[in-house]
Amino acid sequence: MLSSKKKYIVNSNSGIKAQIQFADQKQEFNKRPTKIGRRSLSRSISQSSTDSYSSAASYTDSSDDETSPRDKQQKSSKGSSDFCVKNIKQAEFGRREIEIAEQEMPALMALRKRAQGEKPLAGAKIVGCTHITAQTAVLMETLGALGAQCRWAACNIYSTLNEVAAALAESGFPVFAWKGESEDDFWWCIDRCVNVEGWQPNMILDDGGDLTHWIYKKYPNMFKKIKGIVEESVTGVHRLYQLSKAGKLCVPAMNVNDSVTKQKFDNLYCCRESILDGLKRTTDMMFGGKQVVVCGYGEVGKGCCAALKAMGSIVYVTEIDPICALQACMDGFRLVKLNEVIRQVDIVITCTGNKNVVTREHLDRMKNSCIVCNMGHSNTEIDVASLRTPELTWERVRSQVDHVIWPDGKRIVLLAEGRLLNLSCSTVPTFVLSITATTQALALIELYNAPEGRYKQDVYLLPKKMDEYVASLHLPTFDAHLTELTDEQAKYLGLNKNGPFKPNYYRY
Amino acid sequence: MLSSKKKYIVNSNSGIKAQIQFADQKQEFNKRPTKIGRRSLSRSISQSSTDSYSSAASYTDSSDDETSPRDKQQKSSKGSSDFCVKNIKQAEFGRREIEIAEQEMPALMALRKRAQGEKPLAGAKIVGCTHITAQTAVLMETLGALGAQCRWAACNIYSTLNEVAAALAESGFPVFAWKGESEDDFWWCIDRCVNVEGWQPNMILDDGGDLTHWIYKKYPNMFKKIKGIVEESVTGVHRLYQLSKAGKLCVPAMNVNDSVTKQKFDNLYCCRESILDGLKRTTDMMFGGKQVVVCGYGEVGKGCCAALKAMGSIVYVTEIDPICALQACMDGFRLVKLNEVIRQVDIVITCTGNKNVVTREHLDRMKNSCIVCNMGHSNTEIDVASLRTPELTWERVRSQVDHVIWPDGKRIVLLAEGRLLNLSCSTVPTFVLSITATTQALALIELYNAPEGRYKQDVYLLPKKMDEYVASLHLPTFDAHLTELTDEQAKYLGLNKNGPFKPNYYRY
């Protein structure tokens, strides 16, 4: 069922950066399809790693072992069999990956250290559904160190690093995930996390909303004991707002996707680097002197434009929002309609979150060798489907690189088939994942410990103080020294010395 | 009464950029001193213009005429005497200034054009209290063209351009303002605006809150007919929030200070240029290779840092807020405590909105020829008072430039005595004032035309759609071409094709 699969790819990729809502996804949870085709690329860290130099690439993914993990009998060295992973024997390799990740996630390690006295998550029973990577493992083991019990499934059928899953299982975490799950496996794994005798979750950590959806659908009574949901992705957050509007949200939920720190790192700072990386790895092109049009001047567009300008490209911007348009002007970019420059540009980059921003008509008018790629939230921005016509020839020249050839010989260089360039052809630095994971951990702590009544059955942004705390935990990486307010200054400003330092509407 | 004077300077300058609140200003309106010492430098466009090349510098300010305007009998050529300005004969010169300003305020001119059919302010009786400059005149005449009647006073005893006031009076506006008013004059002028037979205001446009305060104190009944207050300054907005909290705000108020477009232009974009301009005009220094510490990485600090980095300075940043601190790191600035670099830097710039950020101890440790200046919201950031001690010698070397000399011969170069560098030693481009004036005009239209019930007795931010409209009116200046959503795209995004395009919490 191709079409639904495609939609899920849309959904799943969107974890990273859209700031706006998608009207055609406004089905409620109970209407959503439950069939196959799950989020094949969502935050596909592993995917992109495979494409590049990532150490993950060297994994010995014994693909010759064709037995389904569900059919295997496996035990950890301590005798537990409450897990389901590809191969428990890969644990050692996975452990090394986790240890490397620990070195680059100082904030979580700092949380562990501070938690030695108090256990802010003592009694917490967290069920999680996220990508299962070394970075996630550091998060899970941190939650454990803070006192929580965890059960975990994957939010993506492809993104699980089997070795990491094995290492987690080996050290006692009930993990149900492997790379290459079927649709059926996917739901089976989730179910194994929540449907346990003698254990009932009181916290949900979700990435995409599938876990939440499953509980809503199958075990609605569980919500009586659940203190809250922490959701990371745009899609999942969107679903929660839908539930809330419909009056069906029955526990507080924390939207960590829109926290300041996470947003800036996922979008502006990360994309400023990954646009260059993605283009270089796929095309080896030179940036200097190239004419580029960037569609959309949100955080992602701002990052792309700044990077390319700095490398000597001449950058044009398209926008629909006059405020962002004015920002583009003040930052030194010509604001144009796509049609005005489509014939002359060497590169077209979409970062709008919108659909059909680059149409077949645009593609027809591009010059020979024009590169087309997408940094936005989904694969809808470039109308790739319109290129699947008989008169055009597709030629795969490298991994993630297709030449689409017109009858007159003109070639368009299409990257990642219009999917997210930064996820498909670049990597997400661990530092960015550290920001996200720390935000998730703090959101869990906040929801779990909040006094009755602080949060109602609604969707909340992370309290600013928490957001500031996430940031402060990452400052030591840069040997950055924060200034403290004196008492006199705090009084003058009417602020608490420990923050929060800004009103909620502050824009950073 | 030194302390109150100082406070007023604080207040009045603050129109430009603080984003945070000042605890020690939490007196309510009826407790505030009414004595002398008024806002001597607030938005002193004229002041800075005088210091530089501005055409204002050539004004023939017949200072030999010592008669108080209050004691003069003046008539416009049409016979009106419902005004009080320095010299109605200067009208022609002022008219030329207004015409020049019109050319650089295309948004207001566009509003006039669109208003030819409808008169959205027909029936509006606006009383205003702002700086009286050529740009304000363009605003007032636009309000007139939109159907409003206006009466106007100055919000600053020094900032009135007499020629412009004369031109306004000559063309029929009841204006009560001149440069060099006394404290008594100041309140007299405001009173002449509101206390008129047969005319009662139904809208207030205020900059600093004095006009609002006066009506509250003297003519509280007037509020029965008043549909709303539009307030531009940080201080005035702060007072409104205080009133609101105290349950004493009896009409809707619009906080235009915090609208996106105005904030970005007043702070980020404007300061990015004025820091260079202010330093050059006062010191003729070379930026390349200089070590600079910028205290505060809000919008103003971001602008200063970006500009100086681009000019080849080595920039350090201090911050109290970990999120802004992390932004500084990612933008390539070493985050330090002031003490760590104070001995080595060539320039110290404050942009915090805080007090005593640069203390005497810091000043004692600076190296010879270190330049110290303030881009923040008030004159409190540098503890200038601590330099008024007998062992230090002050030497005025140029307008706005003092050498403070230590016993061992070390000199500190203090600019503008610690007041705002960008207002004292640079100019505010008309384009920035155009953004502000357009925002004010739209806020007046919105409040005046809002259906009953849309706004309650509270303080509101400008609706996002209005903010976007302000931006769109300024795009033609840059020959910028906005893209329009197709119906299909609008539906996909769940947006109206005409905006608003972003959720309220969007950070730009």
Place this chain on the structure above:
Amino acid sequence: MLSSKKKYIVNSNSGIKAQIQFADQKQEFNKRPTKIGRRSLSRSISQSSTDSYSSAASYTDSSDDETSPRDKQQKSSKGSSDFCVKNIKQAEFGRREIEIAEQEMPALMALRKRAQGEKPLAGAKIVGCTHITAQTAVLMETLGALGAQCRWAACNIYSTLNEVAAALAESGFPVFAWKGESEDDFWWCIDRCVNVEGWQPNMILDDGGDLTHWIYKKYPNMFKKIKGIVEESVTGVHRLYQLSKAGKLCVPAMNVNDSVTKQKFDNLYCCRESILDGLKRTTDMMFGGKQVVVCGYGEVGKGCCAALKAMGSIVYVTEIDPICALQACMDGFRLVKLNEVIRQVDIVITCTGNKNVVTREHLDRMKNSCIVCNMGHSNTEIDVASLRTPELTWERVRSQVDHVIWPDGKRIVLLAEGRLLNLSCSTVPTFVLSITATTQALALIELYNAPEGRYKQDVYLLPKKMDEYVASLHLPTFDAHLTELTDEQAKYLGLNKNGPFKPNYYRY
């Protein structure tokens, strides 16, 4: 005699930055007109200072004293009358200016210190002809400290700071210069420097070639004792090359204009800042979003483009040289012909050293309010003469700012009447002048001490080692720490540990 006057203005301004030769100036020395119309703006530091904040602006230039200095009897406090300045009583004020300049010219002060043991210029009799400013005074007093005797005249009839000249005379330097000399005064002053009983120069320091010319014409026998000429300006250097080609150069000459350090500072680094400064001081414009065309991408153009791009302008470049053109491309600028963008740009800046780069036809096509200015080497780049036609109205709106108004109301904003913006409307930082003065001092030392035969009757560039030495003397200003080669490394690279470090053709 307008044409010769114009040529002189060309010549005199050109001290700063042309890199190419002017065919129509190829008259030899003895053919050049000796009449009026002298270099009215050459390096007019004083001029620009007057326009801005410079302390020079506060000079009490007792203009009521109309007596020619040539007719006055003046004596220094030590009884000397071997000088001719405006007013010896202004010496104290001038001394203070010199002391301030000393603080910013650490390289010359370091030379003085090192010279305490040895006197590398002992026996040198230097006759100089340069602008007479505080910075020149520091140079002259340094030459004195190094053992030289000096006599000095001004190379420009307007640029002398009378107070500084007075201070020099007071401390014993035979100085013959004042602001506002006539043509006849100019040559009289030069003659007084060289035509002295019992004193004959053995070194020449010239800026523009007039002093050299005078000696060639009047006292050719003097060259028998002269060891060399140091020449700073493009024009003077050009003349020397002409003499050399014609076989008439009878002593070695040092072209200090083309030394690396001086070139980079006079052009790239200085213009990067002064373009912004000059535009701001004259127009108060905002740079963000403005469309600018920069004609010429040499060092000056590179500096202008970098600065404006950093401030958010959109910059186009025109070039005739394909190598510089390719550099512009790689630096991110669209390379266009002027015609292609002339209708759309907000600012036109010329930096070509060429003539009629901006023609009347271009001016006719510019849009309303377009700003036109020149950063190149002369006033020929914009065809200003073509604007002096009856149908156009000129309106002087500020010092250095003219509106030229077309019959249809279109206004062009012409800065400094097409003369050098950076000299007319900005200032030259003392640091840049320090580089130049140090280069001159070292060139004098080199020529004076060179063993017989090292230099022949030709024009030489400053030896690279000297150039490096100038640079090294300026590093402490930036607290910059140079690395020293180890013996092993020096051997590996085949270099002397003390330099020179690069082959002559190295491009930096």
Place this chain on the structure above:
Amino acid sequence: MLSSKKKYIVNSNSGIKAQIQFADQKQEFNKRPTKIGRRSLSRSISQSSTDSYSSAASYTDSSDDETSPRDKQQKSSKGSSDFCVKNIKQAEFGRREIEIAEQEMPALMALRKRAQGEKPLAGAKIVGCTHITAQTAVLMETLGALGAQCRWAACNIYSTLNEVAAALAESGFPVFAWKGESEDDFWWCIDRCVNVEGWQPNMILDDGGDLTHWIYKKYPNMFKKIKGIVEESVTGVHRLYQLSKAGKLCVPAMNVNDSVTKQKFDNLYCCRESILDGLKRTTDMMFGGKQVVVCGYGEVGKGCCAALKAMGSIVYVTEIDPICALQACMDGFRLVKLNEVIRQVDIVITCTGNKNVVTREHLDRMKNSCIVCNMGHSNTEIDVASLRTPELTWERVRSQVDHVIWPDGKRIVLLAEGRLLNLSCSTVPTFVLSITATTQALALIELYNAPEGRYKQDVYLLPKKMDEYVASLHLPTFDAHLTELTDEQAKYLGLNKNGPFKPNYYRY
């Protein structure tokens, strides 16, 4: 013989960027060792391509075929057997690569077009020794189109792309090269190029000097017919200068390594991009906020610094040359000694062309996870040998990435074992290779067609006009429009309208 091996690696890599001379290589040609250890990485385009996405990576390098090409009997489809390549059957694949390269080398294609009428190389018999890649093939076929006969060997035993060699052989070029030659093969191939019955070269195109050396040693009489040598690499150029100094150079030689265009692209523009690319591909690190020290501020260092600064890194610079040091200051970088910052930096990058710039002592003091890499001209800059001690553990974590682990657990991340990062872990864009190839072609044309006497038995730089021509041929790529001088302007400037436009000492 380790030491000689190391030197050769030095030599061979140096084709890219050193600007200075190496004292310990001053052996003359006839003293040089002829043993093993040849240029293992020189311009290893193929190498780097293999490491990354390059289409070359998909080459089916039938490594199972162990027969030496020297022992095979191969024939092209046209019956020729005057070549020696790995497998003539790979020709078709190689042809496709050449066709792709043609699209990105418009300058050579333009030369071909212009040559259709005249054949400027008619009669030329060129023997070449360069890397054999698709780009070289475009060059060779262009030389053919211009009328030349060519015979070719590889200048590096690893860099030949077998498929491309096959395609060249198939289309009739006598090519003698394959990937993985032995030392003996290397010289055998060269000999097969020159030692032919009935054919004697009259032009040499060399990259590294080995071919020239061979002819000098074996066939000195050949020089009687040779019109000139074109040499591309630093090492080869150095050898030619040695020969010239020793009076042994018997034909004119053209140093194309130091032509302006080639230098800027090989160094500044190329490294500005490849430093980011190389670091990303190997480490997936984030640049923002990282502290970096760049050793050396030549063209390469300037490129690295600019790129990293733009990405938000904090960059320190070390230099030995005070002029470059002052440039670093003015560009906004703190100039330090390596010791001052070695404990705090996250990345160390060498670009000096020197040896032992990073010593074991430095390495001992670096912090955990510090990344160390080399962008300079050889593998000598980091003292990698000093890390081969028993107490340190080496761990290969990815291709080109080693962790060197101290006893206390500290890890240093060493890239490419200290060899050139940009060649080992990045790619050289075709555009840069196009610049080089065009320069080579024009140098051959110039030397071949120069009238008797224009060039003597010396080493020459490419005439500026040719350099400008290379640049102009590459402008259309950027849709860049050059301005032409009018007759009047050309006369004014004393220039020919077609260039050259600058004096020889111009620095660009």
